[in-house]
Amino acid sequence: MTKQLKLSEIVPDHLFGKRLDQVLAEMFPDYSRSRIKEWILADAVQVDGVLHNKPREKVLGGEQIDILAEIPDEVRFEAEPIELNIVFEDEHIMVINKPAGLVVHPGAGNADGTLLNALLHHCPSIAEVPRAGIVHRLDKDTTGLMVIAKTIPxxxxxxxxxxxxxxxxxYEAVCHGSMTGGGTIDEPIGRHATKRTHMAVTQSGKPATTHFRVMEKYRAHTRLRLRLETGRTHQIRVHMTFANHPLVGDPVYAGRPRPPRKADEHLLTVLRGFKRQALHAVMLRLAHPITLEILEWHAPLPDDMVQLNAALRADTVEHGLDYV
Structure with missing residues (x-):
């Protein structure tokens, strides 16, 4: 379903000589530049009563802009009183520390009980923002920091x-194998050729870059700090699997559990009980979308990853090795 949108404004004189798409983006900041460009190309924009479908056309100032466009209706979801761990909030944005097990957006098999349902309950006005203000996602069982937009601008x-x-x-992660140093994985990611719910490194995929460094080296595992340049689905999980160092507990990409040789019962219990990918969004830094102030947040490791690191550290020491 779609609804019709009508916008009318006069081009301010100070925008003299600018491109039409730039002018409209400044005049109508509630809408993304990509959407505005789509409207221009779709013959939805009139300048002084004449259709203009070239984004690069220049304006003089004083023209009458009329936009008549079709936009999709947002699917309406129910608000649910789900507790949120809110790290920061003002009238424009919210930063949360997402727990494991919380799906971000309703989908097949997850019609409710999601972060989106929780946001609608916490901030009802966010229903007017596309996708309830969700601008990036974390996998269901990945924990850590996410930013949410509370307004369209x-x-x-x-x-x-x-x-x-x-x-x-x-992010922080724990992967299989003892890595010797950090580096960068710059490999495109797309849908797996045969497993349609999986992602994979594929030359037909989209560019994806992950930087990583070693935080601790255990006997048969490594604790990593990673930084994303891109945000592809399952990016860290796919890249580390591609590097032959899949994340501990990853139910999709890690394969069968691989405990180290001669591991004691405590470590075996911890590893067998770790049923999610060992991945946590530990730091988020951005310019506030309205004030432009640079803001940074940190989220401590969840208890399960603290216990995992402690068990791996103890195993390393027990076998007479130094961890770094």
Whole structure:
């Protein structure tokens, strides 16, 4: 279903000589530049009563802009009183520390009980923002920091910042294998050729870049700090699997459990009981979409990852090895 949108404004004189798409983005900040460009190309924009479908056309100032466009109706979801761990909130944005097991957006098999349902309950006005203000996602069982837009202008700016790689996201992870040093994985990611719910490194995929460094080296595992340049689905999980160091507990990409030789019963119990990918969004840094102030948040490791690291550390010491 779609609804019709009508917008009318006079081009301010100070926009003299600018491109039509730039002018409309400044005049109508509630809408993304990509959506505005789509309207221009779809013959939805009139300048002084004449259709204009070339985004690069220049304006003089004083023209009458009329936009008559079709936009999709947002699917309405129910608000649910689900507790949120809110790290920061003002009238424009919210930063949360997402727990394991919380799906971000309703989908097949998850019609309710999601972060989106929780946001609608916490902030009812967010229903007017596309996708309830969700501008990036974490997998169901990945924990840590996410930013939410509470208004359309905030969402527009955050999406553009994400696309321009101006938002810094860092993660902690525990992977299989003892790694000797950090590096960068720069490999495209797309849908798996045969497993349609899986992602994979594939030359037909979209560019994806993950930087990583070693935080601790255990006997048969490594604790990592990772930074994303791009935000592809399952990016860290796929890249680390591609590097032959899948994440501990990853139910999709890690394969069968691989405990180290001569592991004691405590470590075996911890590893067998770790049923999610050992991945946590530990740091988020961005320019506030309205005030432009640079803000940074940190989220401590969840208890299960603290216990996992402690067990791996103890195993390393027990076998007479130094951990770094």
């Amino acid at each position: 905030a969402q527009t700016h955050l999406v553009e910042a994400m696309q321009a790689r101006e938002i810094t996201r860092e």
